[in-house]
Each structure stands twice: as C-alpha cells, then as structure tokens.
Amino acid sequence: xxxxxxxxxxxxxxxxxxxxxxxxxxxxxxxxxxxxxxxxxxxxxxxxxxxxxxxxxxxxxxxxxxxxxxxxxxxxxxxxxxxxxxxxxxxxxxxxxxxxxxxxxxxxxxxxxxxxxxxxxxxxxxxxxxxxxxxxxxxxx
Amino acid sequence: xxxxxxxxxxxxxxxxxxxxxxxxxxxxxxxxxxxxxxxxxxxxxxxxxxxxxxxxxxxxxxxxxxxxxxxxxxxxxxxxxxxxxxxxxxxxxxxxxxxxxxxxxxxxxxxxxxxxxxxxxxxxxxxxxxxxxxxxxxxxx
Amino acid sequence: xxxxxxxxxxxxxxxxxxxxxxxxxxxxxxxxxxxxxxxxxxxxxxxxxxxxxxxxxxxxxxxxxxxxxxxxxxxxxxxxxxxxxxxxxxxxxxxxxxxxxxxxxxxxxxxxxxxxxxxxxxxxxxxxxxxxxxxxxxxxx
Amino acid sequence: xxxxxxxxxxxxxxxxxxxxxxxxxxxxxxxxxxxxxxxxxxxxxxxxxxxxxxxxxxxxxxxxxxxxxxxxxxxxxxxxxxxxxxxxxxxxxxxxxxxxxxxxxxxxxxxxxxxxxxxxxxxxxxxxxxxxxxxxxxxxx
Numbered sequence: 001x002x003x004x005x006x007x008x009x010x011x012x013x014x015x016x017x018x019x020x021x022x023x024x025x026x027x028x029x030x031x032x033x034x035x036x037x038x039x040x041x042x043x044x045x046x047x048x049x050x051x052x053x054x055x056x057x058x059x060x061x062x063x064x065x066x067x068x069x070x071x072x073x074x075x076x077x078x079x080x081x082x083x084x085x086x087x088x089x090x091x092x093x094x095x096x097x098x099x100x101x102x103x104x105x106x107x108x109x110x111x112x113x114x115x116x117x118x119x120x121x122x123x124x125x126x127x128x129x130x131x132x133x134x135x136x137x138x139x140x141x
Numbered sequence: 142x143x144x145x146x147x148x149x150x151x152x153x154x155x156x157x158x159x160x161x162x163x164x165x166x167x168x169x170x171x172x173x174x175x176x177x178x179x180x181x182x183x184x185x186x187x188x189x190x191x192x193x194x195x196x197x198x199x200x201x202x203x204x205x206x207x208x209x210x211x212x213x214x215x216x217x218x219x220x221x222x223x224x225x226x227x228x229x230x231x232x233x234x235x236x237x238x239x240x241x242x243x244x245x246x247x248x249x250x251x252x253x254x255x256x257x258x259x260x261x262x263x264x265x266x267x268x269x270x271x272x273x274x275x276x277x278x279x280x281x282x
Numbered sequence: 283x284x285x286x287x288x289x290x291x292x293x294x295x296x297x298x299x300x301x302x303x304x305x306x307x308x309x310x311x312x313x314x315x316x317x318x319x320x321x322x323x324x325x326x327x328x329x330x331x332x333x334x335x336x337x338x339x340x341x342x343x344x345x346x347x348x349x350x351x352x353x354x355x356x357x358x359x360x361x362x363x364x365x366x367x368x369x370x371x372x373x374x375x376x377x378x379x380x381x382x383x384x385x386x387x388x389x390x391x392x393x394x395x396x397x398x399x400x401x402x403x404x405x406x407x408x409x410x411x412x413x414x415x416x417x418x419x420x421x422x423x
Numbered sequence: 424x425x426x427x428x429x430x431x432x433x434x435x436x437x438x439x440x441x442x443x444x445x446x447x448x449x450x451x452x453x454x455x456x457x458x459x460x461x462x463x464x465x466x467x468x469x470x471x472x473x474x475x476x477x478x479x480x481x482x483x484x485x486x487x488x489x490x491x492x493x494x495x496x497x498x499x500x501x502x503x504x505x506x507x508x509x510x511x512x513x514x515x516x517x518x519x520x521x522x523x524x525x526x527x528x529x530x531x532x533x534x535x536x537x538x539x540x541x542x543x544x545x546x547x548x549x550x551x552x553x554x555x556x557x558x559x560x561x562x563x564x
Contacts, residue, residue: 018168022166027158029159029453033300051299060446065486074163074334185498205347205348206345208344300444300450302445
C-alpha cells in the first residue's frame, strides 16, 4: 500500500457515537465510509458529480482495502488524506491516510470502475477527460 | 402506544457486533432497523413486495416511534412481533414489540403512506385491496 | 410534537452516500442518528460530556420519535435545530427540526434518562445542576 | 486473494433494505459487516467467544480487503463462506467468498490480532490453543 504524499485532498470529520462498537472504538467497517466520504468531498471540490452525472457515468466500487494501525474513539477529530494513486483508462485507484492527532490511524485504498448503462447493463467505459482534469486540479498543491 | 396482541407476525434476529456502541449495548437507531426488517419479512411472508412492486406502489415512512425498556447486547437473540394496528385508506400503522428472553426490550410503531409516482411526484393514493388482504392473512391465526 | 423555537442549538450536516437507500433518499433510521449528532454537538458546545463523564453519569435513551415530511437526498446540506423541550428531575426531553432548503424535512424528539451505575446496575438519578446550567446556557440566544 | 475451498464455514443471510444505497445495490461497506457476521457465527458454532472472553483475549482487526464482482440487491439471499486461511502465532487471517445464486459476488479477507490488556494497553499475545483447536474443528468437513 502506497501512502498519500502531497498533493492530496483533505477531508475533516469527527467520530460520532453510533460509529463506535462495544469495544469502545470505531468499528472497522466505518473506515470504509470515511474513505468514501473523503472521495465524495474531493469530487464536490472538483466540481464533478459522482452520482447523478448528466452524462450517465457511474462509478461502482471494484475493490477496497484498509490496514488499521490505531483506534479512533468517540469525538476524535481526524483527517482523511486522499489522492488518486493511479488513473487507468477505465478505473481510478485512490490511496488514503486516516490521520488523528498527528498519527496515521489507518491506511486504505479504493478502486472504482467507470461504467455506463448500455441496454440496462453496466458496461465498462473510458474515464472522460473532464473527470481526469478535475481530479488532477483538485489535488494539485 | 398499543402493544401487539396476537395475531401478529414474528421475526427472529440476533444482535450483531457492529450494531452495538461504546456503551456496550445496541444503539437506539438500530431498533428502527429491526422494526423495518420485521415489516419486510412480514410482506415477504404475505407474498407482496414493498420495493419493486409491479403496480408502481411505494411506501414511504411518515412516522416512527420507539420506547426503550431494556438494553439488547451482542449475540442476544430476540423477536420482533409486528401487527397492523390500523389500516387506513392511505396509510398503514404498525405496532411492534421487541422481545428478548421473555421480556419486552422495546415497543415501537411505524406509519407508512401508500403513494404512486404521478408525473414524477409521489402522490398519496388508496392502498390496494390485495395488499390489505395479504397483510390480514399473514397475521391471522 | 412541539417544534423548536429559538433559542435552539444548530447543527449542520451533509447527507452522505451510504445514508441513502434504494429509494434514492435518506433511510428513515438515519434521521435518528442526525438528531443524536445534534444532541452531542450541543453537549460539546456546552462543555459537558455525554460519554466518559468523570462523575459517572450515563444518559440512556428511553424514547425517540420522528415524523417525516420531506425526503433528504445525497449531498443535501441540512440543519438540525435542537432544544431542551422539557427538563425533568431525571429525564431530558429534546425537540428537533431537520431543516433543508428552508423547509422542515422532519420533526423529532428524543428522551434520555440520567443514570449512574450502582453495584453494576443502571439506576435513575437526579440530573446534576452543572448539566442543567450548561444546556440552558448553550441554547440561550 | 485465495478463495475458500472446503472446508469452510457457511453463514446465510438476506440483504436488508437499509443496506442498499441510491444506486439500488448493497453499499460496499456492508460487505465487511457480512464478513464479520460470518466470522462471529463461526466462533459461536465453535463454542468460543470473540467478545467477553473470560480469559481476557480481544481480537482487534488489523486489516481487511474486499473485491466486488457482482452487486447484491434488496432481499437477495446469499452465503458467506469463510475459512481460516492462515493461523500465525498472533494473528488470524480469514478468506471469504460471498456467494449469491451460485455466483461469487465478492471475495474478501480479514486479519485480526490476538491481544490482551496489560496495564490498560492492548498487547499482542499468542493465540491460545483452545481457540486454534475450536476454529479448526468447526471448519473441518
């Protein structure tokens, strides 16, 4: 797993009560939601739409990973630092660090495919240039 | 709040780890999901579809309440006992008991409206007879 | 249901993707999490702790209700306006409005009890004065 | 990612409404909850406790991955097939297949560490023999 170096996009968030479990820490599945929230905040900042795109693109998840290093607890404020680690013709691969109090709590990745509905079936397609340009712009220093 | 008397429909479930919070008990918002799971199990048992109905009916929630009496904990097995407390022309009102180890853990209600899309807008409409009949049948005896 | 009038505390939030369901709108159970997030933000602003209180107080939920008036959708930004509608000796009753684009999307209530662990059992107890004072202060104009 | 071959443990589940998102399919973060539910069902079947162990062992997650191949939809019934892919002295590595209608919907892994609280700090420790024996037994043909 490669960890984000600048440039990256930063999303700030606070741990909510319902996100913890009986072990007193954030449930591991929540980290994947934090990564996604960061991705969507990055898309909004880039001026592009991950859902409801007028050109009919969809971005289903094809893979996700996370390594957990330190627990997050109720009311912790943390950052997700996200960058596009690899832009292929039909998939985007994100690398993320979850950082709390100066330490990396988790390192994660997500991979999404670019698809369009053709005869009601999701069909892999080329990532449009305006998406590539917008994501490059938003993570530039 | 009226509590379910027979006839009712029974849905059985076990508490999952991620449904607990740092207090070591099931988060209160999860009870609403348990009530809904019971409702949907009842609809399946009744042979009707709450989503993807071929006649275009939708059932948005218009209200929900829950009173919490005893905590549920990880791995507890419990029942949701659900019945149609009131069937109006355009709304269904459910009453539910969540029962664990012979004691009522929570008492809840949910109210849903019957709507159809008319010119892309949700419009309240009469509950069709086949839905009324199916829900009556499944909670009888 | 009484609706919040000033003074109230305002919590601002954006709808996240995972909070929607196949109907394309926020799942009704999420509204209860939004109400709780507002409550906890109010406690933080008031300088008091709803979890990890050094004096050993806990605040289990004894009831919650919500009426749903308008759907919330992905990326909607909304406010939860919360106030203490009734402070009894051992329970706090909150009233909330969820407001999006100037319209009330939902109206909810939550009631919590003040308890302390006595011999490992939750026992209802008087709400301490510093909590009452802090919550009054934070919602004052 | 290695995929489960017999012997494995099988956990059966149905997709619930609140687990879907606006794309009409199960949100990717839910798959990690499905894997965990399967793990916990396996531990129960093996007669061991993943939470509340009387010997004070805890099993924090150190990593998780998932590859998504086919969408799951509301009311789909599916199996999680889980096995211990690697048992090291202090970590357990699980491999899982999520199977629906005879096709693999997702392939995932989870890694947990064995820890004990020493002076209030989680400290990695050897996995006890009774856990190893129980997990071997439950996945044997």
